[in-house]
Amino acid sequence: MEEVTIYTDGACSGNPGPGGWGAILMYKDNKKEISGGKKDTTNNIMELTAVIEALKLLKYPCKVSLYSDSAYVVNAFLQKWIIGWQKNNWKTADKKDVKNKELWQELLELTNMHDVIFIKVKGHADNEYNNRCDELARNAILSL
DSSP states (O other), X not given: OEEEEEEEEXXXXXXXXXXXXXXXXXXXXXXXXXXXXXXXXXXXXXXXXXXXXXXXXXXXXXXXXXXXXXXXHHHHHHTOHHHHHHHTTSBOTTSOBOTTHHHHHHXXXXXXXXXXXXXXXXXXXXXXXXXXXXXXXXXXXXXX
């Protein structure tokens, strides 16, 4: 199974407000940057979108190390929130509807196709790839 490293980030100017996302995919010596934005969105939607759009580019099942500064995204998998949500018919522990359910379902489908390890990185710190994803996301907002 091929190994791919992905960094993702989402940003929002106001929450909700105009948002952007960015991702970097690295495979062997190749690096691809992608980004996009939406006029009216939330930070969490942009964080999820970055991960989804990056995984959608993989043409066949891969072993993925996915780095994100989003506790929302990373903890959903590392702390198994997503398993509980599915068992509870997409309800949270306090019986509320899971926000962004459709995005979570799409992400779940993609993670089931690949062997994905989620790794939390500190945002706005000294990680060059995370900082670059943040720049891509913020530039996407500017180009809306």
